[in-house]
Amino acid sequence: MAFHAAAADIPLLITSPNSSSERRITPSWSIAHFKTRLEPITGIPASAQKLTLRVGSQDGTAIEADDEEKTQLSAFPLQAYAEINVLDTRPPSARTDFSDLSAVPKYTMPSEQYETRNDSVLAWKKAQKLGRFDPSAPSLEEQKIQALEREVEERAHTHTHTNTNEHTRALGHTATPHTISKGGILISLHLLHHYL
Secondary structure (H helix, E strand, O other), X not given: OOOOOOOOOEEEEEEEOOEEEEEEEOOOOEHHHHHHHHHHHHOOOHHHXXXXXXXXXXXXXXXXXXXXXXXXXXXXXXXXXXXXXXXXXOOHHHOOOOOOHHHOOOOOOOXXXXXXXXXXXXXXXXXXXXXXXXXXXXXXXXXXXXXXXXXXXXXXXXXXXXXXXXXXXXXXXXXXXXXXXXOOEEEEHHHHHHHO
16 A cells, blocks of 8 residues: 655745735645635635745746646745735725724723723822822922923033133133033133133
8 A cells, every 4th residue: 555645834924915924835735725724814805816926036926727726736836935925906995904003993991980990000000109109209390390401401511511612722722621601601711811
């Protein structure tokens, strides 16, 4: 009794406008059977699928036949990790756009209801005294003021250092780090001494 081993499954990359994944394909499948298996993966009905096999840098090979029920995938040059691209032949108006989230119904819980829940992140933060619920943390307004003060100090330091160096170079003096900033007026101690 002779035993013929079936061809081993081949890993292929399946790509479509809405998905990309690696799948194991059995070469003995018919094209029609393969298309029905691709429908839940790609979201494209079997009747609207156009399959193209790409192996390496070679031109694509259409996976099609007059009788797709009887033609097996083994009739095509399948190689491990080759790509099968699934194109949707339906008109754009008939296609489902899975990337458009605006059409997906969403639930938004009213903030009053969320604040009363005991099983929310907000309730946990309150219980743990984290973030704005930390009594030792400065208020949001104080944080903004502190951030603005730091930014003003950093800009003043950068501006002072740049202006002092430019002014002292223009007068033929070397720059000094001794600068006084008072009411927006920048005075280099070295230059002040020179003019007095």
